[in-house]
Amino acid sequence: ILFGFGNAGVAVGFSNLWEHGGFMPNGWGGMLAAMCVVAAAFQGVELVGITAGEAQNPKHTLKRAVNNIVWRILIFYIGSIFVILCIYPWNEVSYIGSPFVMTFAKVGISSAAAIINFVVLTAALSGCNSGMYSSARMIYTLAQNGQAPKCFLKLSKSGVPRNGISVTIIVLFIGVILNYLIPNSKLFLYLYSASVFPGMVAWFVLAYAQKNFRKAWGPEVMAKHEFKSPLYPYSNYFCILFLVLVTIGMLYNPDTRMSIFSSWVYMAAVIIAWFACGLNKKKYDQDGHLIKTDEEP
Structure with a gap:
């Protein structure tokens, strides 16, 4: 460059x-x-919160x-895309194969591929x-809250929720089989984009809950809080607005429209099961014993 x-x-x-x-030849659309589709690549950053319970010094x-x-x-x-777009015109990138391979090859690295x-x-x-880590831990927590079968409460000697990991591996293996049986299809795109909206739901909840959390405790307490949010509450509003725009974009994109509909059906089924089965009324300890609440005899 x-x-x-x-x-x-x-x-x-x-x-x-x-x-x-121009800088944005196809505009904001x-x-x-x-x-x-790209939003799914950023999903997972919220998993840092799941590790808080196992960190020895979470404040640091x-x-x-x-x-x-x-x-x-x-x-x-952002840096890697910036370099590629500086070296190659955006309208030629899709015709040169992997842009990363071509970038390395251009500077003389023959083993770029x-x-x-x-x-x-x-x-x-x-x-x-x-x-796998986050899935197993969340399944374990759901089981503790009575929202998943008690078999997921079993831990290995090292404290690993092995049954949750086993189920996660089985689901991953099903994806491998489908990819083998239906090659050269849009299956990957459908599965990948189908994970975007359910993943964004967690971001919706986090942005809204964090805003209410700081509002409830007041500016005096938050000023001494270990985790600062300098752009609060505007960062929360921007995040929610961005997620709404991505959702609208998924509805207009024919490749992601069906996946977002399937995501809504799946989430509706989960919500119905939540209320129909009373999944929020039971909690278990690590040994699978029911924890009685004040409302129960």
């Missing part, structure tokens, strides 16, 4: 960012359509983890690992 390495010494510069139709480790997340998104997500494959595999395994 600056010195022309891999480009015969001619610096590419930053002009590709605003040439070939194009960006919104992309975010319908959680603040450090949150700050690291911000910098990693800026460097590895192998490097990128290793990075992608590592990232996929990391995402899978965090998903």
